[in-house]
Amino acid sequence: MTAEARSRGRPPSPLAAGASAPSFALSDTLYSRLALDDLRGRDVVVVFYVADWHPVATAQLARYQELLPELERRGAAVVGISTDATWSHESYARELGITFPLLADDSPPGAVARLYGVHASETGRSRRALFVIDAGRVVCWSAVFPDALDPGLDGVLSALERLGAERAEASTGGEA
Numbered sequence: 001m002t003a004e005a006r007s008r009g010r011p012p013s014p015l016a017a018g019a020s021a022p023s024f025a026l027s028d029t030l031y032s033r034l035a036l037d038d039l040r041g042r043d044v045v046v047v048f049y050v051a052d053w054h055p056v057a058t059a060q061l062a063r064y065q066e067l068l069p070e071l072e073r074r075g076a077a078v079v080g081i082s083t084d085a086t087w088s089h090e091s092y093a094r095e096l097g098i099t100f101p102l103l104a105d106d107s108p109p110g111a112v113a114r115l116y117g118v119h120a121s122e123t124g125r126s127r128r129a130l131f132v133i134d135a136g137r138v139v140c141w142s143a144v145f146p147d148a149l150d151p152g153l154d155g156v157l158s159a160l161e162r163l164g165a166e167r168a169e170a171s172t173g174g175e176a
Contacts, residue, residue, distance in 0.1 A: 014117040014129055014142045021046075021133040022115040026103035027086045034079065034101050036137070043076040043140075043163055044133045045156050048118050048126040050147050052084045052092035052102075056128070060150045065098050067153060074160045076132075083109045083125050118144055132159040 015021070021044075025035035036044065047064065049057040064071070064078055071078055078100040084092075089102035105112045105126065113119035113126035120127045130151055132141040141159035145151040 014144050015131065015139045017139055017141055019139045021131070021137045021139050022112070023137075024103075024112045024115070026081065026105055026112060027107075028101040028103050029090060030086050034103060036133075039077045039079075040137075041135050043074070043135055043160060044131075045071060045076050045078045045160075046116070046131040046133060047078065047080045048113055048116065048129040048131075049080055049082050050123075050125055050128055051082055052088045054147075056148055056150050057082075058096065060128075061098055061102075062096055063150070063153065065096065065100065068100060071156075071160070074157075074164060076160055079103055081105050081112060081126065083113070116142075130156055132156055132163070134163055 021036065023036050025033050028034040045064075047061070049060065051057060061080060064080075068078060080098075080100065080102040082089075082102070083105050085106050086104045089104060092098070093102050109124055110119040110126060116129070116131065118127045118129040119125075127144050128147055128149065128151065129144045130142065131139055134140050140163060141155060143151065143155055
């Protein structure tokens, strides 16, 4: 956070489109870790959420699970990230039927959220944020939302559609 932003009490800005996505490796279970590089060659939807069991997060992540086949059809992997521990994630995912990885940004708490500019220093948790990262590890779209707002998937789907259209155009050499 810049001194100017700190003096105005504003949170840091999330990584914008065009920025390189920082690498991370976080626990997805008690015994394994998932790294952004493990998803190389795929677009990745990174979902930062406030906490397991948070009512808005529960609705949001359940919707992403419901639409997971559509996201995967578009070539995207989905990962959720919060500062909760893996044991909480495992119980939460089991309760909701979530099959995509929920990653523990807990050592130190919020380290990855800080890298992405979405750490809420006042709570020690991440802010509600979405990132679409392309296969080349470039942020294509990002947005931050109030904790009480379920952001839906419109922005994510639009970003993935743009990526698909760009790839199709590149593969045909720009011919229509």
